[in-house]
Amino acid sequence: MISNKFKIDDAASEMKLLSFIDDLLGVEKFSPDPERLTKWFSHFKEEFNRLNIPSIIVAGTNGKGEVSLILERYALENNLYVHLWNSPHIISVRERFSHNGNAISAIELLDYFEKSKDLTKKLSYYEFLFFVFCQSSLDKIQANPNQQHILIFEVGLGGRLDATNFFDSELAILTSISRDHTEFLGNRLADILNEKIQVTRSNGYLVCGVEQPMLKTKIKSYVGERDISLKDVTDHLREGETFKNLNFHKKNQLMAKEAFHIFWKHILKRNDAVKTSFKETVWGRPxxxxxxxxxxxxxxxxxxxxxxxxxxxxxxxxxxxxxxxxxxxxxxxxxxxxxxxxxxxxxxxxxxxxxxxxxxxxxxxxxxxxxxxxxxxxxxxxxxxxxxxxxxxxxxxxxxxxxxxxxxxxxxxxxxxxxxxxxxxxxxxxxxxxxxxxxxxxxxxxxxxxx
The missing domain is CATH 3.90.190.20 (Mur ligase, C-terminal domain)
Incomplete structure (x- = not known):
């Protein structure tokens, strides 16, 4: 999902990025392979763990892009150095790479592409781009050691087999469940839920906005068996408010706010006041x-x-x-x-x-x-x-x-x-x-x- 912060300021480099993708990556396809992830992403996992870099993963059928952008906003407001991965891109592949609130420059991304060029034959389209995101994030983390860094991963498709799920995020957000990508996730809502809820981790946290009663029952059973702390935003509305009469953007704001408070208190273990203001003129809009x-x-x-x-x-x-x-x-x-x-x-x-x-x-x-x-x-x-x-x-x-x-x-x-x-x-x-x-x-x- 693109935000209003994105601008094209180097048309020539943008064209080179496009040519690189067309020539070496082709069309984006869903082709997960856990063995590939283990081989090429274990280094990043070890380094992020060694440096104690926490992460949030955002899954769901609708709303995950906007929730991710709102979380990024909250992180910046609270002086965190945030690295956000989201997909798909609309204008430029650079949209997927955001570091400290800014899309990566075309020249910098081209340099990463060239250095990792050989991997285009070993990784899928999505995995290659995510590999570059992880590398650019690690480089910036090491270059700014005195900052509190965090990672936010927006799941690309599904959850269980998505490359973002290779990392063990303590906090997961599940925005909604509906029918989409049924050729990969199944036709039944319960099957789709099963794919997406596996972005959670035992003893971790889940913020959930799923509305269907049958699915909510399955979610409560799933998290109960794994000691996952559940925050169901549909159960925590203000007096006189129902989830159904909130518009789509208000729902996403509520999920992001609840999640960031949990992240601040339980993951970062901060006791000071957290800022979660929201400027609708900039965020939460098309x-x-x-x-x-x-x-x-x-x-x-x-x-x-x-x-x-x-x-x-x-x-x-x-x-x-x-x-x-x-x-x-x-x-x-x-x-x-x-x-x-x-x-x-x-x-x-x-x-x-x-x-x-x-x-x-x-x-x-x-x-x-x-x-x-x-x-x-x-x-x-x-x-x-x-x-x-x-x-x-x-x-x-x-x-x-x-x-x-x-x-x-x-x-x-x-x-x-x-x-x-x-x-x-x-x-x-x-x-x-x-x-x-x-x-x-x-x-x-x-x-x-x-x-």
């Missing part, structure tokens, strides 16, 4: 950019739960404009009669997923006219993109009057072409992170500006 007089807001919503959160969020924005009844704040859908929209247009596209999941996402989009005054489904050119034919087949199978409110455009460049004739439009881009990245990559680097 990425905003302007292009040719229009404002774009980019928000990853890559599965059914993500679309639900998106519909609820846009509905709340619409209600702010119309000053309508607050009853809609607890609904995923908005009234068909609403004539005021926060977004003039909403463009959505998805990564490859099984047909049932794609159909469920489309069905919810068709039933959620609050996304924008004009809603378009489109496609993009990427190995992980849902094929246009599959998208259309699923859409045709969903009959009903709602789908008349959604238009279809085979390539988002056609939507961009139409937009050039308009000004002062607010456009929501949502769906796959790869879609968001493809959109930004298609624009000349000097033609847009992040807010």
């Amino acid at each position: 990425l905003r950019m302007t292009y040719k007089g229009c404002q774009f807001i980019l928000l990853g919503s890559h599965n059914l739960d993500g679309i639900r959160h998106l519909a609820k969020w846009t509905n709340e924005l619409n209600q702010m404009i119309t000053d309508s009844s607050n009853d809609s704040n607890t609904s995923h859908h908005c009234s068909h009669s609403s004539s005021n929209f926060y977004f003039d247009e909403a463009w959505l596209s998805f990564s490859r997923q099984n047909e049932d999941d794609l159909r469920d996402c489309l069905d919810l989009i068709f039933k959620s006219p609050c996304l924008g005054r004009e809603v378009s489904l489109t496609s993009f050119n990427h190995p992980r993109a849902t094929k246009w034919e599959s998208l259309m087949d699923c859409a045709k199978s969903l009959r009903g009057e709602n789908n008349k409110k959604v238009t279809f455009e085979e390539n988002f460049n056609h939507l961009l072409g139409k937009l050039e004739k308009k000004r002062d439009r607010k456009v929501l881009l949502a769906g796959s992170y790869y879609f968001l990245g493809s959109f930004i990559s298609s624009l000349p680097t000097d033609s847009y500006q992040f807010e």
